[in-house]
Amino acid sequence: METPLLSVRQLTVDFKADSGDFRAVDGLTFDIPKGKTVALVGESGSGKSVTAQAILQILSKKARISGGSIVFNDPATGKTADIAELRPESDAMHALRGGRIAMIFQEPMTSLSPLHTIGDQISEALIIHAHVGQAEADKRTMEVLARVGFPDPKRALRTYPFELSGGLRQRAMIAMALITRPALLIADEPTTALDVTTQAQILDLIKELQAETGMSVLLITHDLGVVANVADEVVVMYRGRVMEAGSREEIFRNAQHPYLKALIRAVPRFAMGEDERLTPIRDVKSAILANTDAPKRPQPQGPILKAEGLRKCFTLRSGWFSGKTRTIRAVNDVNLTLPAGKTLGLVGESGCGKTTVSKMIMRAMAPDSGRVLFDDGSGPRDVFGLEGSALTDYRRTVQFIFQDPFSSLNPRMTVYELLTEPLRIHDIGTPDERYERAKQLLDMVGLDKRSLRRYPHSFSGGQRQRLGIARALALEPRVLLCDEPVSALDVSVQAQILNLLKDLQDVLGLSYLFVSHNLAVVDYIADTIAVMCRGYIVEEAPKTSLFRNPMHPYTQALLAAVPDPDIDRPLDFDKLRAGRFSNPADWPEPYRLVEGEAGVMKEVEPGHKVRMGAHKAREAA
């Protein structure tokens, strides 16, 4: 058997913490063969990223490698080095780091310095390792930028990271890692922060570059869909140990370990049955939720919320020194209908205007035109006309669940204060009643009643998100606006939260507007799905009809780009490579929209509407 590029044997990494020492990686053993992709899979806290940092010796000061070996066999020089034996700041380690082993990170915005140009940061890697001059380095940088797909490499040299989209930033990161032609690329969640179509393009790019240069890739991810599409071998980690390892075939066709089986069951898939429930790895039970009933309230005749012709433009000034302004049409002619007790999913890539829509519905932002009708049982009324007590009532009935469970809870308030604050603001109940209500809310979301005195920092991400949900439920709302509520969470926790939201809806009769970029998640939770692109709703349909028969090219592209954790349904990279799906002028007829044209929504089957160019729609009629 050929010697592997990297062999990790019995690696242990210890952390020194105030609460005592703690072993993040415990006897880890695996190999990375030459030219292959090894996926390291696990939940957050399983030690995946620590392993990657150990390989590069960039562990934080509190951590140290306390045992085992990391043997790197450099194919270019034939030399062998045990990284675990090298000192982090030794010359040998500096040469390996970035030169022979390169790394890309999850968040392309924060992993590039905002003050230096892309060209500066990329060429720097080459200058350190190849000892070339700036001019030569710039030339090579342009070549590699062109290779990773920058349309104008010369200009890109002088571009700053904040001028680029997330996808281009990640391409720049890849260029930076690959300019030294490393033998091993470590990719730590390289696509988690990206939209699905961008994710597919980046994965495709990494695959292509791997084929060209023959490098190995260590892919760290929690997304089994990504693993099924790009990995050759899979290592599943849990609490610093390997649970199961093997080829992709073995892992997906014949999972042995219960942990891996549970992980696979926790991921929402497209092919799920109508009433199939996700099985979270650790289920949470609520005692009183089963015995609770929806509050008795008059039910609206029609939909509980309706948005009509919403439009919103933003004016941006393009810098301090220039008076130039740009207008961005964030939301264009958006019509949405949310029936009582149902879930409307709003899907689209980042920047498509979905959050703006939810903010306008919450009346946190006024539209340029259009209205939002809310019906509490006494007939529809325009939300923007509400004043005084009517507005206060509306605020009570519509609540928001945020994306980031870390920044959406005030770290200086206890759980009790967080949960009762809405009641205090609306002056509801006596302190004793509020205390009872807070206990009840905690139980509803499956948290221990004893946690009332604790502060948010002592909870995990999933638990915090449940606190956020409990807070939103405090005022007995009828509508919850959920803005990407699970995209910051692990798959296992994601399943918990989705199930919780479903249960709450069944019991309390809530209506959800569920905003997400993850189609599989929306498919799992929503009844009707609206697809949004560049401020337009391009397709709207009941979920069965949307996934069975996607009409719009953008919807099709979105669907095609979702990596399915099923190795018999690989991504069609050729189709995704074809180009830009999010530019209305590039859509094929009859969907093409020319500049300034909104087009019309046309019903193709009952409840299934697609946006078409206006004149084509007239011709068809």
Place this chain on the structure above:
Amino acid sequence: MIRFLLRRLVTMVVTLLIISALVFFIIKLPPGDFLSNQIAELRAQGESASIAKAEFLIKQYGLDRPAWEQYLVWIGVMPGPNGYSGLLQGDWGWSFEFDKPVVEVVGDALWLTLLVNLAVVIFIHVVSIPIAIYSATRQYSVGDYIATFIGYIGLATPSFLLALILLYYMNRWFGVSIGGLYDAQYAGEPWTWDKIKSLLSHLIVPTLVIGLSGTAAMIRRMRANLLDELGKQYYVTAKAKGLGPNKALLKYPFRMSLNPFIADIGNLLPHLISGSVLVSLVLSLPTVGPILLSALKSQDQFLAGFILMFVAVLTVIGMLISDLLLAMLDPRIRMGGGR
């Protein structure tokens, strides 16, 4: 760029106008003024000749007019007894207390003040930045604790006390008399090389004393900023590229942590001037601090008004400089869309 500068110039002028009005009326708030106080005193002593002169001055400077008219005359947009003659025309007024034009009273003091403060600013940065880098990169080490401890002592020591102590021991140990900014023999002399040498050696102690608390504060803030930046992902990226620890530190996190300090330049100048009054008194430095203090006490309105306006102009210009520097150093500000 041109548009930006023009816009800034207009706001600067408006700001200065508002400040001048505030300054003038606050000085005028206490009842009476320097001359009427003096006249009352002279009457009590029965000196009629001086009273006549004081009354002439009152007429001359229009102190018998309403306050708003005095203000307009002072800034030079309304004709006074001498026609248009105010700040805008370069006439800074008359100091009643010193019985000289303001320009002669402040004269050298202005430039010496700027010099002392420049020295202090340089001292603060040169001393505190290396210490801050040291203690941030070795957080919770012995060195960090020592630097922190010294920093606290620096913050807690009253600067005038330190000035007195140094005054005594410098003289005793080195035989240096450190009162003033140059040896007494050079007072009123033209600027010669010897005078400059004397000035430089006298500059050491004031710089140390005035800069100490600023240095301590700067170490603390710089350390906190740098610690924040050291935890950022781009620093890990830089290290993962294979950059050595010093280069990675200086090029990325250090550069980022400078922003708040550049933004602070505008505030630094006036703070140093008003903050060093006590020390200047103790060390008898010929700076504007002590002059301002006595002018305010005796309601010498033109002198006080001019010094305060001078500080205001320094502040506004400092702000402009720091804004321009920020834009130069931070592309997010230069090109907008700073997310």
